[in-house]
Amino acid sequence: MELLDSTLWALGMALVAAVVFGLLGLVSGTDETATIAPVTLLVILLGVPPAGVFAFFMAAIASKHITHAIPTTLLGIPGDTMAAPLLQDAQMLRELGVPHIALRKAISGGVVAALISVPLAVLFALVLTPFADAISSVAPWLFLAAAMLIAVLSKGRWAALFALVPFVLLVVGLQGFATTTLDKGLSIAFFLGIATGPLIADLFLAASPAGRTLIGRADQRTFELARDTRTWKGRIPNPFSVLDRKQLGYTATAATISSATFVFSPVAMTVLMGELFGARFKNGYHRLTSRMSIRNGTTESTYIAETLIPLIAIGLPLSPMAAGPANPLFNAPPVYTIDAEAGTSNNLHDMLDPLQFLVFGLLAVIIAVVISYPFAMTQAHRAAKWVMRTVSHEAIIGAFAALIVVICLYEGGIVAILVALTVGLVGGLLNRMFNMHTGVQFMGYYVAVLTVPAITALAG
Amino acid sequence: MKRTYLEVWGDTVDGRHLLSAIIIGVALATPAYLLAAWLFGASDIEPGLAKSYALLVGLGACVLTGVISARLFPPKRVLTEQTDEPGSREAAMDSIEAEYGPLGDPDELPEAVLREVKELGIYEDLARQHAKHVAKEATR
Numbered sequence: 300m301e302l303l304d305s306t307l308w309a310l311g312m313a314l315v316a317a318v319v320f321g322l323l324g325l326v327s328g329t330d331e332t333a334t335i336a337p338v339t340l341l342v343i344l345l346g347v348p349p350a351g352v353f354a355f356f357m358a359a360i361a362s363k364h365i366t367h368a369i370p371t372t373l374l375g376i377p378g379d380t381m382a383a384p385l386l387q388d389a390q391m392l393r394e395l396g397v398p399h400i401a402l403r404k405a406i407s408g409g410v411v412a413a414l415i416s417v418p419l420a421v422l423f424a425l426v427l428t429p430f431a432d433a434i435s436s437v438a439p440w441l442f443l444a445a446a447m448l449i450a451v452l453s454k455g456r457w458a459a460l461f462a463l464v465p466f467v468l469l470v471v472g473l474q475g476f477a478t479t480t481l482d483k484g485l486s487i488a489f490f491l492g493i494a495t496g497p498l499i500a501d502l503f504l505a506a507s508p509a510g511r512t513l514i515g516r517a518d519q520r521t522f523e524l525a526r527d528t529r530t531w532k533g534r535i536p537n538p539f540s541v542l543d544r545k546q547l548g549y550t551a552t553a554a555t556i557s558s559a560t561f562v563f564s565p566v567a568m569t570v571l572m573g574e575l576f577g578a579r580f581k582n583g584y585h586r587l588t589s590r591m592s593i594r595n596g597t598t599e600s601t602y603i604a605e606t607l608i609p610l611i612a613i614g615l616p617l618s619p620m621a622a623g624p625a626n627p628l629f630n631a632p633p634v635y636t637i638d639a640e641a642g643t644s645n646n647l648h649d650m651l652d653p654l655q656f657l658v659f660g661l662l663a664v665i666i667a668v669v670i671s672y673p674f675a676m677t678q679a680h681r682a683a684k685w686v687m688r689t690v691s692h693e694a695i696i697g698a699f700a701a702l703i704v705v706i707c708l709y710e711g712g713i714v715a716i717l718v719a720l721t722v723g724l725v726g727g728l729l730n731r732m733f734n735m736h737t738g739v740q741f742m743g744y745y746v747a748v749l750t751v752p753a754i755t756a757l758a759g
Numbered sequence: 760m761k762r763t764y765l766e767v768w769g770d771t772v773d774g775r776h777l778l779s780a781i782i783i784g785v786a787l788a789t790p791a792y793l794l795a796a797w798l799f800g801a802s803d804i805e806p807g808l809a810k811s812y813a814l815l816v817g818l819g820a821c822v823l824t825g826v827i828s829a830r831l832f833p834p835k836r837v838l839t840e841q842t843d844e845p846g847s848r849e850a851a852m853d854s855i856e857a858e859y860g861p862l863g864d865p866d867e868l869p870e871a872v873l874r875e876v877k878e879l880g881i882y883e884d885l886a887r888q889h890a891k892h893v894a895k896e897a898t899r
Contacts, residue, residue, distance in 0.1 A: 326825075334818075341811035376769050386769075391859060394851040397879050501767040502781075505774060516764045520771045521837040543871040582863035583856075584885060585872055684838075690825075691834040692770040697780030698825030701788035705817035708792055709810065 305659075308351030312342065313358035313663040314670075320359040321671040324366030325682065326695070330380050331602075332490040332623045335359050337706060340627040343634050349650040350659050356628060357663035360602045361413045365671040368405035368595055372398045373683030375522070376695070380494045380737065381598040384569040388590050393522070399680055401591050404546070406675045407538035408592030409599045410668050411547065412554035416600035417660045419558045421653055423604065424611035431613045438617050439753035441562050446742035446750075449567040454734035462735050463743050469725055470747035473718050481711050484748070488707050488715035490623060492722030493740045495703060498696065499720065500727025522687060538672070546589045549576040550596040557597045558604035561618045565601035566738035572597040603664070611656055614648030619741055764835055771835045780828040787824045792817030848881075852888045864889045 323334060339356050347355070367378025368385065375390055377383040385405060392401035427434070434441075450459040470489060477485045492499070504510030542550065553572040560568065573594040580586035605620030606628065615637060616622045616629040628647050630637050635646035651659070707715035729735040764771040795816035799809035856862060865876050865885040876882045 337811070337814055341815065344805075344808050344811055374770075391855045394855060395881060396848055396851070397881060400875070400879055498768045505765050505767055505777065511765065511774075514766045516766050516771050518771075519764060519835050519837050520766075521839065543869060543875075545869070582865075582868055582872075583860060584862050584865070584876065585868055586863075587859075588872075687834065687836065687838045689834070690829050691776070691780075691832045692767070692772050692836075693776045693780040693832045694825050694828035696768060696772070696777060697782075697784035697828045698821050699784075700781045701784030701821040701824050702818070704785050705788050705792045705814070705821060708789065709814045709817065 305348060305350035305655075306662075308348050309354035309659045309662055310666070312347060312351040312355035313666040316355040316358035316663075317362040317667040317670040320363040321366045321667070321674065324363040324378055324671070325369055325686075326378075326698075330491060330494040331360070331363065332380070332487060332494065334379075335363070335624045336487065336627055337709065339624075340631055343627055343631040346634075349647055350655065352628070353647055353651060353656070354659045354663040354666075356606070356625065357417075357603070357660050358667040360606070360624070361409075361599060361664045361667035362671045364413075364595065364598045364602065365406045365409050365667070366675055367598075368402050368409070369675055369679050369682060370686070372402040372405060372591075373679060374686060376692075381565060381569065381602070383737065384566060384573065385591060385594050385598075388573075388587050388594070392587055392591070398683070400588060402679050403541050403676065404588045404591040405595035406672060407541040408546070408550045408594070408596035410538040410672055411542065411550050411592075412596030413599040413603060413664045413668065414661075415551055416554050416558045416603045417607070417664055418657060419555060419600075420561075420604035420607035421611060421657045421660070423559055423561070424608045424656075425653060427608060427612040434617065435613060435615055438615075439750040441617075442742065442745045443750040445562055445564070446739065446746045449564055449742050450735070450739045452571065453567070453736050453739050455736070455739070458733040459735040459739050462729055462733055463739070463746070466725070466729065466735075466740060466743045467747045467751065469722070470744055471751055473721060474747065477711060477714055477718055480714050483711070485711050485715055485718055486622075486626065486748075487710045488718040489722055489744050490741075491703050491706060492719035493726050493737050493744065495699070495719075496723045496725075496727030496737065496740070497730055498699070498727070499723035500731055503724060503727075542592055545580070546592050549579060549589065550592050552576065553593045554596050554600035557600045558608075561601075561605045561608045561620075563601075564619045564738040564741050565598065565605060566736065566741065568601050569594050569597040570736075570738070603660070607656060607660065610648055611653055614644035614646060619745060622745060623741070773832070773835055776832040776835075780832060783828055783831075784821065784824040787827075788817055788820040791820035848884050849888070852884065856888070856892065861892050862888055 342355050343352050363379065364381060367382045370376050370378045371382040371385050372389040372393065375393060377386050389401045392398060446463060447460060450463055453459045474484050501514065504514050539547065553576050557568045557572055573590045576593050577586050577590040580589045602620055605618040606625040609615065609617045609621040610628060616626055621629060629635065630646065637644045637646060703719060704716060707719050726740050730737065765774050767777065792813055796810060796813035799812045852862060862885060865873065865882055868876065876885060
């Protein structure tokens, strides 16, 4: 009876999440941390049982990372933060006049990776469980090492590495400011600031006469949309026939590797996997489409594994993902709580067992796929044409500015808005000037909140 | 005077329209959220939950402001469909190759990918571009 109850909750909540976040994926720039975390928090506070909460979250990320490819490929604006690494290749395929093939490769890769990363993540979590205590004790240093590695590997190279110092200090200072004025630290404001940094920097440029000479354009941008060709046979679009065998193999390999490396920034992993396995494709066109599939697959696998592994094995939010969008699953007082000092938890880690994580996780992902995949496959061209003709970029930016303000007000009032603005302007300029991408900045945030206290404790 | 545009976040916008859209968004969504937070907070709903409901209202307001701005301000982009007139794709291919490297010979693709390229109708363009690339390499 209890099992049936949990299953029904999981089914229902997954269905709701798949539809809501599938539609939200269409709206470009809707950051995962900014949207999924607060709504999951809402679901938890509403009193939904653990299986329902978990399925809701899993369906939300799986569904959003399918439909986020629609604005990314057809509009040329990242659907969300994780879609940003897809943008460059998507842009080139769109210039070729084949945005729909970029879309199909991306979402098919996403489906394949999502389906295989759930069982893989549960497996890796079980392998890791015996070492949970050891991992918790060195977590701050893992974040530091990861931040430095990702910085050096980014396009910013040494500049990105050394820029971590002022960036981390900025976060530490702002966090201190927030703590003294609000009696609590902030997290969503920092995430929003980092995620929307490029937009905020552009807005400052638009406001200054010197900046306008930099971003001013004489003509409107021209977009060319190709014929809507169906590249599949039969009625039901099948991800396995959209990808060729080689693409399928490397997408699955990338999903496996990125599931295991759960402490790295998902954005950075997405970039890295695309570079690493894209290089295996000699032909230029083939490499472009393959990277779409591999990268979008990695957006699914990192999100799924980085949530599941710490959740099952440790119970503390010890991955960039777990500390970000998945944070409410670990810590949503008064329903779910963690005691950082004692290292104990009372959250989904304690309420579901690994088998339940596997079954409900798969169930949620399958529901998300069944809803979003056919929609994106069959309606994307029409939806994109409609969006291009009717939805202006001004409207998107305006709504997004409003979203930043509302979510910041929700988290910490005016202080949170000021924090997001500051982090966004500095981060956006670091991104523009030194190619210090948002993945490096996210890791910098974790260094500031996890590693810096550990260093001060050592020094003190 | 000829109208000029700004490229913000990857697309062209009109500066004045952009400013208006941001003002509309913030000026509508902020009071919507604050009012909802105040109303739900005054009711006997549990405080954590009241804030979440208010957030939902705020998110709804953001969507609404997007709709309003979309109605007021038309897109500043030119959308062309079909790529029958030659030249435009060739220019695109040249700029892609300058940035990314050669697009490659379509005939070396595996059969499934070759079929995909032909169904997309870009096989001839890719072949022509490859021939151009080979010719350029030869004269170098």
